[in-house]
Amino acid sequence: MTTAFADASSTPLAQLISLAGRNAVVTGGAQGLGKAIALRLAEAGANILIGDVNADRARTAAADIAARFPVRSLGAAMDVTDSQSVGAAAKTASEEFDYIDIWVNNAGIFPSLPVLETPDETWEQVFAVNARGVFNGSREAARHMAGDDRGGVIINIVSTAGFTGTAPGLSAYVGSKHAVRGMTKQMALEFAPLGIRVLGVAPTFVPTEGNMAAAAAHTPREDSGAAMAVMTNSLIGRMGTPDDIARVVLFCASDLSTIMTGSTLLADAGQTI
Template identity: 35%
Template sequence: MTDVSEYLRGLFGLEGRRALVTGGGRGIGRGLSLALARAGAAVVVTDVDRDGATEVARAIEDAGGRAVALEMDCMEESSVVRGVAGAASELGGLDILVNNAGVYPLHTLEDMEQELFDDVYRLNVRGTFLCTREAVKAMRESGGGGAILNLASGAGKRGLQPGLGAYGPSKAAVIQFTRNAAVEFAPDGIRVNAIAPGFVRTEGTDPLFAGGLGEQLLAHQPLKIIGTPEDLVGIAIALLSQAGSFVTGATYVIDGGFLLL
């Protein structure tokens, strides 16, 4: 028998892999960037907020990992084209993409301006498409397949609450995009999966928690856990590593059972 850590490293280890994370400057993107680096990947932390990306890249390097910070706006095609190509050239190729950047403004449909609806789609859906398109080019050039992880949401599967009328449909689109991209890129050995978290405490959701979301959540969620970015890490790494080699087009709900009730 091999020892346990060697066995687990073979399944979940990301040594030698080159990863790009969008919106990696805080919240879930930050947590996933740190986790990928801990699992052995070199990580390009991208964000529209350059300072956030720089802080996360520095935290990875301080912990002994390899990381580079890059300013990249997923709403702008030219920025994505430049950013993904720059990341691949910095790392000598690309094997992993995490499409994390997203917005979730709470707004009722009746008085929603079309610009707000468009902006949500522009980042959550079109941004996911643009980053995927560019990353796949870089992965093909790297020659060894690849793995993509999209951030969907429980809101893409259920109505949940008023105010998610732009966000929910955008994440449903991410779930379907994951399936279409999985079919299209399978011949290249590129797997495309998604995770659909329930509410996770981040800088972005902090205002909602301040408004009593935590108590509401615990009343309706079987596991009674306020999720953190770290709670997403295990499944994310499984999907991006050898452990997930037979999985593509899937969306994994990670929500303490919230959608069950």
């Protein structure tokens, strides 16, 4: 039997966007896009657990969030490729906050290598982080959310690469992000009876520590200028920012989007038109 999601038609706007009393986990949240997402969710009132492969950096980011907003914020070690690591971080969130309402699968990597030069190990690593990591996180989130009438929302950070081909050298990345977009649809079908919504957000390229390092890793042979032009094409007259994407994630996490599940929202400055 499918759980009926609440009709929020009579709810005031300020309450619709508020996350007060809710608890969120953000994977890969210690810096960049993940940190921007965690900041906006915390500003809206959510308690935050930042999971990151770098535990010290996760704790530093959590302390920064707690200093800015009157919420509880924790940092924890999380390797999204390891289901036990993901489970341990989720258990910490559940024990500290009592419940997990929001889970953002943000952790991702995108090494750039032409197909003919891509070793098996690189392909496996990209899919382990970008695809299996989303599966591990979503499964663990749903296990915690399904045990209570509150339900929840899982938000997968996809990419414009989940809709189209992109810069040369990103075959593994493009494949992994198409996989995440597919999982978003399928998990929405499976989790709806549990009261859980699943949404994707597909950002265009935005300047973060990881993105800029990856762009700089292009060698002249790979024509880094052409690659950057593909990644930064915009119809709004500027490059996007991490906070541009974080605000879309906040919309997905809030009751503003209760009619939506299974969709992937393009936050792409018109790039994929």
